[in-house]
Amino acid sequence: MKRALLVAALAAVSCKVNLTPEGISKAYRGIKEARKDLTPENEYYVGRAVATNILAKSNYKYRDESGFSSGKLEGMTAYVNAVGNVVAMASLETPHDGDRPTPLAGWHFVVLEDKTINAFAAPGGYIFVTAGAIEQAGNEDELAAILAHEVAHVRRGHALGSIKKSRMAGVMKEMLDSSVELDKQALGTLTEAFDGAMDDMMDSLLVKGYSRDTEFEADSVGLEIMLKAGYDGSAFVSYLKKLNAHQATGSGGFSATHPKASDRISKLEKKVAKAPKVTVPKARINRFKAAVLGVE
Amino acid sequence: MRPRFLIATLLLATGLAIAAPKAGSVVTVRVLTAKVMKAPKFIGPAAGDVSRGEQLKFEEAKGDWYRVSGAISGWIHKTNLTERQVTLSSKPGAEGAGAASRDEVELAGRGFTPQVEGEYRQKNPNLDFSHVDKIEKTSIDPGELEAFVAEGKLGGGQ
Numbered sequence: 503m504k505r506a507l508l509v510a511a512l513a514a515v516s517c518k519v520n521l522t523p524e525g526i527s528k529a530y531r532g533i534k535e536a537r538k539d540l541t542p543e544n545e546y547y548v549g550r551a552v553a554t555n556i557l558a559k560s561n562y563k564y565r566d567e568s569g570f571s572s573g574k575l576e577g578m579t580a581y582v583n584a585v586g587n588v589v590a591m592a593s594l595e596t597p598h599d600g601d602r603p604t605p606l607a608g609w610h611f612v613v614l615e616d617k618t619i620n621a622f623a624a625p626g627g628y629i630f631v632t633a634g635a636i637e638q639a640g641n642e643d644e645l646a647a648i649l650a651h652e653v654a655h656v657r658r659g660h661a662l663g664s665i666k667k668s669r670m671a672g673v674m675k676e677m678l679d680s681s682v683e684l685d686k687q688a689l690g691t692l693t694e695a696f697d698g699a700m701d702d703m704m705d706s707l708l709v710k711g712y713s714r715d716t717e718f719e720a721d722s723v724g725l726e727i728m729l730k731a732g733y734d735g736s737a738f739v740s741y742l743k744k745l746n747a748h749q750a751t752g753s754g755g756f757s758a759t760h761p762k763a764s765d766r767i768s769k770l771e772k773k774v775a776k777a778p779k780v781t782v783p784k785a786r787i788n789r790f791k792a793a794v795l796g797v798e
Numbered sequence: 799m800r801p802r803f804l805i806a807t808l809l810l811a812t813g814l815a816i817a818a819p820k821a822g823s824v825v826t827v828r829v830l831t832a833k834v835m836k837a838p839k840f841i842g843p844a845a846g847d848v849s850r851g852e853q854l855k856f857e858e859a860k861g862d863w864y865r866v867s868g869a870i871s872g873w874i875h876k877t878n879l880t881e882r883q884v885t886l887s888s889k890p891g892a893e894g895a896g897a898a899s900r901d902e903v904e905l906a907g908r909g910f911t912p913q914v915e916g917e918y919r920q921k922n923p924n925l926d927f928s929h930v931d932k933i934e935k936t937s938i939d940p941g942e943l944e945a946f947v948a949e950g951k952l953g954g955g956q
Contacts, residue, residue, distance in 0.1 A: 540909060540910070541908075541909065542828065543910075543911070544909045544910040544911075547910045547911065547912065547914065547915045548910055550915065550927065550930050550934075551915065551918060551925075553930045553933070554925050554926065554927050554929065554930050555925065557926075557929050557930070558924070558925055558926070562926060562929055564929075567929075567932075569936075570929075570932040570933050570935075570936055571932050573935060573936050573937075575936055583936075583938055584938060584942070584943060584946045587938045587943060588841075588943065588946070588947060588952055591840040591841070594840075594862070594875065594877060603877055604829060604875075604877040604878060605829070606828070606829050606830050606850070607829070607830050607934040608829065608830070608831070608934070608937060610933050610934055610936065612933060628930065628933065628934075642950065673909050673910070674909075676908075676909070684913055689913060689914065689917055690917075692909065692910065692911075692914045692917075693914050693917040693918055693921065695910075696910055696914050696915075696917075696918050697918060697921070699910075700918075730953075731952055731953065732947075732950075732951065732952035732953040733952070783949075783950065783951045785949045785950060785951075786949075786950040786951070789949070789950070
């Protein structure tokens with residue numbers, strides 16, 4: 503009875519099932535597959551660990567570490583965080599069904615000391631972009647396109663979605679069955695699932711990449727977000743054209759984990775053509791040059 | 799644990815952003831920190847900061863923004879709030895870690911929790927969490943962001 507009540511409670515809020523034995527049974531099967539049932543608190547702890555794993559892979563080399571220590575960001579990092587926060591706030595104005603809630607610890611943008619072209623979004627709003635990716639961007643609007651794509655990954659819960667369903671079944675079982683204070687066995691089960699979830703997400707972020715459809719969704723939602731923020735949508739396509747040229751001559755970095763840039767361009771071009779034309783002010787051009795290229 | 803208590807907890811734990819509450823009712827900050835703004839928009843002057851677990855009185859809604867009063871009065875985006883109870887997180891390594899009360903553990907949610915992160919860190923001592931601790935403490939000043947938006951002729955989130 504206890505178990506049925508617990509299942510019913512979780513099912514009722516998650517799936518809106520009818521509370522018949524059949525409905526409960528169906529709901530429990532659903533919960534085992536429902537990756538998005540992780541609470542914002544769960545996502546926060548998962549995100550911290552993914553972010554730490556990404557930093558470890560980069561040997562903890564990132565711009566303006568002293569700024570993060572003092573709480574006062576400077577230079578390129580301050581600039582990237584300003585653009586990133588404008589984009590992240592715009593994402594709240596372009597909601598979609600199934601969006602993850604606002605990250606518990608807010609949005610944070612870190613520039614990795616890495617010449618390859620890449621960017622990563624950890625759950626919970628920790629976004630990493632390589633110095634190489636920023637150098638490829640020719641202006642603020644192209645930088646906004648990169649960041650909007652990553653913000654879209656977080657809002658749509660893509661990294662969480664790469665956690666294997668079998669691990670989630672274990673997590674949900676412990677959430678339902680364990681006592682308030684986790685005993686050693688329950689803690690072991692959850693830690694094993696947590697560890698495995700890290701492997702799944704890091705594999706998707708750094709090795710295999712997401713599915714093509716997932717990346718296309720991040721492009722589509724990212725475009726919506728950057729337009730809402732007031733950026734020029736054509737900058738998304740112009741940046742992808744640079745990636746396309748890079749893919750023709752190189753591999754690794756984003757090429758290993760993303761669909762062909764030419765396919766992404768094909769999917770976006772019509773949407774960009776319909777978007778309002780934006781006249782980019784000189785101030786936006788100049789501040790990018792100052793922050794990224796060091797040109798006053 | 800009593801099933802009724804757990805059911806209530808699960809119901810609470812899954813409650814995220816809220817529909818507009820009744821005027822005068824209490825809402826709670828669910829994110830670690832949030833800005834209370836002087837006007838119902840993300841970018842502009844802030845009235846001050848509120849922290850996770852702080853309770854505010856709901857006055858009125860304007861779209862997705864709620865006017866609240868309390869220690870700080872102003873406008874806050876509804877996604878920062880919840881009607882459920884929350885407590886300050888007892889993070890691994892933080893002062894008082896491991897001394898969380900039964901209720902605190904209960905309300906901190908289930909599944910991947912501070913306890914699990916602590917265990918994961920013990921098993922992976924090569925991972926240095928001090929960097930993410932620093933990173934998540936930084937925030938952008940809304941006034942500076944307002945100037946940034948105005949200068950770049952952006953309409954971010956407004």
